[in-house]
Amino acid sequence: MIALVLERQGELALREIDLPTTVGPDDVKIAIDTVGVCGSDVHYYTHGHIGAFVVREPMVLGHEAAGTVLAIGERVRGLKPGDRVCMEPGVPNMSSRASKLGIYNVDPDVRFWATPPVHGILTPEVVHPAAFTYKLPDTVSFAEGAMVEPFAVGMQAATRARIVPGDVAVVIGCGPIGIMTALAALAGGCSQVLISDLSAPKLEIAGRYPGITPVNISTASLKDAVDAATDGWGADVIFEASGSPRAYTGIFDLMRPGGVLVLVGLPVEPVAFDVPASIVKEARIETVFRYANNFDRAVNLIAxxxxxLKPLITETFDFTDSIAAFERAAKGLPADVKLQIRMPGRN
Known part of the structure; x- marks a missing residue:
């Protein structure tokens, strides 16, 4: 079937490609409606790799998706043709030690859409395990359904933080994941979230949400803003969601004694980490890799x-304009938060 294929670094094509179509006994076949353009998709397009994951052969892009069930396997219960669904893109080995521990997101054998060598889902139809397919309530649109995947990252970050009601949090980085982490932190009980960035348009969007205070670090001090919000005590939780090595300079100055730093953004360059500063605060440090056991909770929160999440969708492209969507995403325009792609003929 036709798909958006990353032929090699910097080269995309809309073309026919042979993809699996057989529905196994525990699978569902889904007609794709909406797919989000993720930063990792764009990074594979522009750089050809993310860490050890290298594009060595043509790969279909896309992993944030929602659609409609077309067919189900003989053992599938709880889903039927016509159901509107979103899909968790990582499929682990459920008998692995990681899965048995409940941390299937770090299973070494996990197969994740659009992560080499696994194809993604920017194509009209896909077959996926029913266990990782979630029914969308009537109040949740396909566009919102395609946002569940990135929002689940924010949910994982908030969960790892072990938020206590009333906590004050800081999110460094006002991209899609940063804003969704801030929203998850508020939903988890934070009384206030300060979010910092250099992009005034993105900060303006984040600042529309009650409980989120934007801080433009090109004109203001994040440390001063945190001190003002906490009477100089420091934030309970710091979420690093920018992936910038510069964000680590003075990061523990923002934190109260005994606070937590949650690492969400993935730096591509070495980071200078101030170990003594973390020890003096007896900081707890958590890390986030995708998500586990919270896709359904993310759906419920949206519903x-x-x-x-609707204000975060900047523009929707037709599937026939998928290459243009990725070219736009690669530019990193300041006002763009989330770009999405929609399949033709969908209602």
């Missing part, structure tokens, strides 16, 4: 109306 409840407590988290509104």
């Amino acid at each position: 409840s109306g407590k988290v509104d």
Whole structure:
């Protein structure tokens, strides 16, 4: 079937490619409706690799998706043709030690859409395990359904932080994941979240949400803003979501004694980490790699109306314009938060 294929670094094509179509007994076949353009997709396009994951042969892109069930396997229960769904893109080995520990996201054998050598889902139809397919409530649109995957990263970050009601949090980085981490932190009980960046348009979008205070670090001091919000005590939780090595300079100055630093952004360059500063604060340090056991909770939060992701969708492209969507995403325009791609003929 036709798909958006990353032929090699810097080269995309909309072309026919042979993809699996057989529905196994525990699988569902899904007609794709909406797919989000993720930063990792763009990074594979522009750089050809992310760490040890290297594009060595043509690969279909896309892993943030929602659609409609077309067919189900004989053992599938709880889903039927016509159901609107979103899909968790990482499929682990459920008998692995990591899966048995409940941390299937770090299973070494996990197969994750659009992560070499696994194909993604920017194509009209896909076959996926029913166990990692989630029904969307009527109140959740396909566009919102395609946002569940990145929001699940924010949910994982908030969960790892072990937020206590009333906590004050800081999010460094106002990209899609940063904003969704801030929203997850508020939903998890934070009384206030300060979010910092250099992009005034993104900060303006984040600042529209009650409880989020934007801080433009090109004109203001994040440390001063945190001190003002906490009477000089420091934030309970720091989420590093920018991936910038510069963000680590003075990061523990933002934290109260005994606070937590949650690492969400993935730096591509070495980071200077101030170990003595972390020890003096007796900081707890957590890391986030994708998510585990929270996709359904992310759907429920969106359906409840407590988290509104619609303002983060900047523009939707037709599938036929997928290459243009990626070219736009690669530019990193300041006002762009989330770009999405929609399949033709979908209602």
